Every structure is written in structure tokens, then in C-alpha cells.
Amino acid sequence: MSELYIGLMSGTSMDALDAVLVDFSTTPMKLIASNTFPISKDIKEKLVALCTPGDDEIDRMSQLDNQLGLLFADAVNTLLNTANISNKQINAIGSHGQTIRHMPTGNYPYTLQIGNPSVISEQTGITTIADFRRRDMAAGGQGAPLAPAFHNAVFRSEHQDRIALNIGGIANITILPADKSKPVTGFDTGPGNGLMDVWCLQYQNEPFDEEGQWAATGKVQDNLLKQFLADPYFKMASPKSTGREYFNPDWLDQFSEIKNAKPEDVQATLCALTVESIAQDIEHSGASQEVIVCGGGAHNNYLMGQLSKRLSGCQIKSSAALGIEPDWIEAIAFAWLARQTRNNLPGNIASVTGAQHDAVLGAIYPA
Template sequence: MNTSEFFIGLMSGTSLDSIDVVLVNFPQGKPKLVGSLSSELPNHIRKQILQLNSSGDHEIEVLADLDPLLGKLFANSCLALLDKFSIDPSVVCAIGSHGQTIRHRPHKGYTLQIGDPNVIAELTGITTVADFRRRDLAAGGQGAPLVPAFHYQCFHSCGRNRVIVNIGGMANITLLPASLDEVVVGYDTGPGNVLLDSWIAQQRGLSYDADGDWAASGSIHTALLEQFMSEPYFNEPFPKSTGRELFNAKWIQQQLAQTLSDNHQKPMTDADIQATLTEVTAKSITHAILSHSLTEPEIYICGGGSHNKFLLDRLSLHLNTQVQSTDVLGLHPDWVEACAFAWLAYRTLNHQSGNLAEVTGAKGERILGGIYLA
């Protein structure tokens, strides 16, 4: 193995469930997962991030405190990974850090991810590449999703049409036509786990719905589902991307209030609402995939949603095909996004583009990210 090709990918997503770190090698330019580590975000840090995700008092001070603190957490996670696999930091070319998204408003021309890369580079002694999204935005794109380029690199097949569905806090799809004459399409379909996690945290004090068991115990409420699916985002044309700015606890309450204002509606339990929120994720993903009329595509799932059995069952039902995880393609679903940011760092240091203009809507392909030398 060529140790000069070691890269670290660092991911902390919208779900706020963990910091995921991977060690990746690039034999012949193809990513190969060498090792991985996941560590929980401390609860007080998670609360501060959620506080920053919505407007409030003293935002600049909270952000200024949290930015270097997250940088330290990210750096320590990288060092713990290297220690786990007895790898000296000196043989790692770079860390690719996604950062923690605080705002994503591409229609206003900005996105913000924190977790100071200066701190990461200083504490690890490893060159760090970060702030991948804003160059794409500067070129007129959405800045997201960026993973479709990596999906194409890893999962494209010349023999079969494929769709990669990443279900994190938000959900995004990448359509990979078998024909090289057809373009790759990718965009955020809407909420992934974010509404499910929010509702179960509010009602049961849990961080997520394990296996979708709570949702499976309820019934899908037709009128509420119709209200949820009336959200204009679902029918907007791509390129498009979204985040907690739209899909959040307040959004759930607004939709509930609209539905409950009709006195003729049948009553619903908290579990019914969880089931219906799960159906929103399943239906919005399904609607997006079917709208492209790919012939008999294979469907592969990655991200935290790949562990939600109830959600996967709903997807299989609506798509009329069995969905599988990316594990069968050689990359565990928990590590796909972190690997993507290791790959993006690899691309940046090799002066290669990291975005797909047809996905993000940018004026062209761009080399992404700022480089913070060790």
C-alpha cells in the first residue's frame, strides 16, 4: 500500500449524531477505505449547534466560541483514528473536513460550515482542506450536494442504471445512468432523518427512532401526509438543496396546526405522526427517483437512514423493487460521506475539480476548498 496516498475524511452531518472519520487510500486514483471511527458529539455541543441553526441572541459570540471548539473535537477524532490503526500523522497527505453546517441558503448566495480548519491543521500536524461548498456557490451553484461526483467515481456501472440515495439529516439522490452519454443528476429531495429525530426527541426524549420501530407502531395519517407533501420544495425543479432552515421542529408544528384546524380530521397519536413523517421521507425520495424514468434502476442506500428498517420497507414498496445498502457495492453506508470528503481533499491537492456543474448548477467544474497547510 502506498502510504503517500493516505487521506482522512471528516464528516459531521445535519443529523448531529456523530463525528465520522475515515482513513482512505487511493490506489490508481480509486478510493479504498482503510479504517474508520465514529465518536458521539457531546450533548452540550449538539445543543449549541441547534441553537445556532436558528436565529437567536448572541449568535456571533456562540459561533465564535463553537468554531475552534469543534475544530479541537474534529482534530482529536482524527488523532484517535490514527492511533487506533497505528498510523503516524506524517504519512497522511491531508484531512478533508466537511465542517458542521450552521446555515445553508444558496438562494441568498451563502452557506456556512464551522469547525476551524486552522485548529485541525495545528493540532494534527496534517494539511487540512475545508470550506468545499462556497467556491461552487461563487460559481452560481447550490454548493450542494457534492457527493454525487464521488458516487459516480465509486458506484457507476456501465451495465446497469443505478440510484444512490443518501439519507442523512437531509436526503439526496444521485442518478447514475449506465450510458456514458447521459449526465449524472443529483439533488436534495427533502428531509431524511431530521424530522424523525426532531419529533422523537420532543415526544420521547430519544435521539433517533431505532429501526423505525416507533413509526412502525403507528399509522400513516392521510390528511397530515397530504399537508406535509404540499410543501413547495418537493415540486421545485433541480438543481436544489435544502437544510434545517426549512425542515425543522417549527415546520412540523405549522403543518400539524394546519391539519388539526379541520375539525373533521380523525385523531392521531404521536406514533402516527412519526409514521407519517417517515412516509414524507419515503414519498419525497420515491417521487424524485420516479420522475426521471430510469429503466429498472438498482437502488442503493447510504447514510444513517440505511438502518431504519421501516423507512426502507416503505421505499421498497413505493419503488416496487428491493432497495439495498451500498455495502453490497463494497462501501459500508455509514462511511460513504466521510470517504467523499477524503476524496474531495485528494482532488483538491491534485488540482482536480470536485463538483458536477450539472448537479449543483454552477457555471462549470471548479477545484473546491481552502488549503490550510500543516
């Protein structure tokens, strides 16, 4: 059976679709092709609108489900063309889908990702595996984070404790003890780049703060930072997961102080919130010799610098230092998760998500 898999990932930032083609027949695995495909302003606006309750959701969601399915399929076909590889050579696509609601608490917790996998399968001729998160939730888990099993497979070291830190719209950590008898744990620490993106768009008209240059001109407002950090999410015990349903413009609006502060100071303080919430959780984990950073936040030099200063006792490095560019880790994780499902192997880690057991995740849409 072919060991070529495609992974499709579009996270809470909704900045772009990341697509990778990976060969798992070698150790380490080989990234054959990778590309990022823009998500148009129109689609992004429609997606953001679906993240909060509104009118006629079923119709809007179902149309967008298909629109994204077509976009994802186009991305796969383009990726294959670039790599000069035929669809027949690919074992399966692992498609995360775009999260439009993640509600892990309540009587009937749910999580919803769209990007119609039937359309992907039909348009690419490749078996598509999707809907990974709901199985973990059905087993009593948070449905997130799911990258930890992959982090465990590729980043765990026998020699030192490591933490994999993903800074996307939301940030999450995976604690990888050197001692193999210890369980892998992990959870969403809170906002990653998401709130900074929101603020930057509002005051700089840019989708994100390039290398954190704008934040670097501001001054952290200690009192405001304290108020941010008083949010109950940061004190909650794991397992826990969150999303833009919670950390969003409405969340920011509750802090009246931001209206009187200089916008660049707020940006610096939001960056400090990301740094501090991550640092507190890493310190608390006790297993922090080496922190491997992935996700778009790894490109925010100011953020990375602040994190290194704050966690001076541990080595902070981009995943690039271990041979995988930070931008592709999450998409590769979904290629890997598809392979797990194909091989009837679990994709979650119960000690991370809080599920009752490890489970084979996802639904298979045959070619």
C-alpha cells in the same frame, strides 16, 4: 505522494462526527480505519441554536468554531493511534465542517460550515482542506449536494442505471445513467431522518427511532401526508438543496393536525413523507433500476421496507452490498474531495449543483 487521506463528516443530523482513513492507491480504494465520535449534548444544543438567528452570534459561533476544530483534531489523532499510522503518512484531511446555515437562495446566497481548519491542521500536523461548498456557490451553484462526484466515481455502472440515495438528516439522490454520454444529476429530495429525529426526541426522549420500530406501530395519516407533500420544496425544479433551516420543528408546527394525532401516527407519517418524496423523485428521474442506499437511514428497517414496497420496480440495496458500509460513504466522499483538490481536480458536478462550471473546491490549510 501518499495516497492516504482522512475524511471528516458531520451532517445535518449532528448525531456524531464520522472519521475515516482511506487508501486511494488501490482500486477499489481501501478503508483502513473508521470511527464515529460523539458530539456532546452541550455542543449539539449550541449548534442547533446557531442554525437560527439569535443574539451575539459572532461570539458564540467563533467559540464553537474552535471547540469543534479541537474535537475534529482529537478525532483524527485518535483514528491515527488506533490504525497505528503516523500523521506524516497522511496526505491531507478533508473536513466538511458542521453546517450552521445553508441559504442557497436570495440575493447573496451563502452556506456556512464551522470546525476551524487552522486548529485541525495545527493540532494534527496534517494539511487540512475545508470550506468545499462556498466555491461551488461562488460559481453560481447550490453548494450542495457534493457527494455526487464521489458517487459517480465509485457507484456508476455501464450495465444499468443507478441511483445513489443518501438518507441523512436531509436526503439526496445522485442519478447515474449507464450511458456515459448522459450527465449525472442529483439534488436534495427533502427530509431524510431529520424530522423523524425531532419527533422521536420530543415524544420518546430518544435521539432517533431505532430501526423505525416506533414508526412501525403507527398508522400513516393520509390527509396529513398530503399536506406535508404540498410544501413547495417538493415541486421545485432542481438544482435545489435544503437543510434544517427549513425542515425543522417550526416547519412541523404549521400543521395543526399533528397536535390531535397520536404521536406514533405522526412518526409513521413523517417516515412516509421521507419515503414518498424520495420515491416521487426517483420515479421522475426515470433511471431507477438499482437504488444504492447510504447514510444512517439505511439502518431504519421500517423505512427501507416501505421504500422497497413503494418502489417495487427497482432493487433497493444498502451500499454494503457494493462493499462500502452506508455509514462511511459521506466521510469517504470528503477524503476523496480533499484528494481531488490536492490533484487540482474538480469536486462539484455543475449539472448537479447548478454551478456555471466544475471547480476545484475548498481552501488548503498547510500542515
